[in-house]
Amino acid sequence: MTTQQRKIILALTILYTMVILYFIFLAFGRLDTIGQMTDYTFLFVPDSFFKLPSIADLLHPTLMDFVDFGNIAAFIPFGVLIPLLYRTSFVRFIAWFLLSILVLETIQALTLLGSFDVNDVIQNSSGAAIGFGAYKLGMRTKNVWRNIAATGISIVVLMIGVWGFCAIVDNVFTKEAGPFVALHELTDSTGNPATGSKPYSFKIGGQQVEPTYNVYSVEGKNRETYTYTLGNKELFLSLYYGIPDQKDFTGSIRVAVDGHEFLFAAAEDQLHEPGVFEIFLEQANELTITIEGNEQLWDVGFREMKYFWN
Structure with a gap:
């Protein structure tokens, strides 16, 4: 590399660094938000690194x-420019880069x-x-334009590879809602294992209701309480409720x-339709679950x- 080329690369590096610093500290109206923030915010637990947008998301992309993608793509040039200026190993480069980003985030x-x-x-x-990986793969000849083309292709290939890797890891470590489990399939701790297991149709507000799994009511009493042990699970609980027309x-x-x-719903506060x-x-x-009067669930x-393996 000639002295002239080195000066050009150094100037590009400085200019690009200034642009990145502008976006980190000044862009997106950051100065206007200072008066609105009262506490320091430190988020030490990663929660979205593996949540890169899927191909379906890109058909209708959101700002996030x-x-x-920008948080990754914007810092790719540093992996190419810094090794061009200074001979360094990947471990040393990424260590210094991590330290710099930690300081800037702080x-x-x-x-x-x-x-x-x-x-x-x-x-x-x-x-x-x-x-840095694209630099190592692309900068292998003395032909400048060939090196630029090879580096560009390497960036695209590596970016796709990281995207695919993130998708796999996201699938492994992201929970999804499993199949619907009807409550009557569990054992009621009150000693009523079959309660609610026989659904029957009825009308609420003129609408015909056809339960699929179960129906709960007071069973001829004024009040009934059902208690179930769920086993400290992370879940979505759902139900329908209302008072039949008759x-x-x-x-x-x-x-x-x-x-x-x-949830607490008294009859006088409900609309005459399924809730x-x-x-x-x-x-x-x-x-x-506590039911009183003519309420039905x-x-x-x-x-x-x-997780998918469960």
Whole structure:
């Protein structure tokens, strides 16, 4: 590399660094948000690194899709420019890069111009690593234009490789809602294992209701309580409720999980039509349902969040 070429690369590196620093500290109206922020924000647990947009997402991209790709792509040039200026190993390069990004993220948080986000650190470093790999693969000849073309192709190939790897890891470590489990399939701790297991049709507000899984009511009493053990699961709990047309509009329902009440619906507060209730619970062990009067619940159940291997 000639002295002239080195000066050009150095100037490009400095200019590009200034652009990146502008986006880190000043762009997107960051100065306007200083007065709105009262606390430092430090996010040390990664939660979105492996959530790069899928091909389907790219057909209808959102702002966050561009941000995730941008956090990687914007730092690829450093992986090419720095090794061109200074001979260095990958370990030394990525160590210094990580240290620099950690310092910048910390300054961003302490100046209230943003937050320290470990997701950004991982994504930015991944971009730099892609650039360094492309430099090693592309800069193999004395022909400048051939080297540029080879480096560009290497960047695309490595980016696709990282994208595919992230998709695999995302699939492995992301939980999805499993099949619907009807509540009557569990054993009721009150000693009623078959309660609610025989669905029957009825009308609410003139609408014909055809339960698929179960129906819960007071079973001829004024009040009934059903308690189930869910086993400390992460799940979506759902149910339908209402008072059939042929019955007096009296009653109420309560739904509590581990002693915390999540739903209370009295007859006088309800519309004369089927009600729907669904809630996500990070941990659910004991489910208690209390029914009074003519209230009925049906298709009560949950979908457990599981990894694909479960």
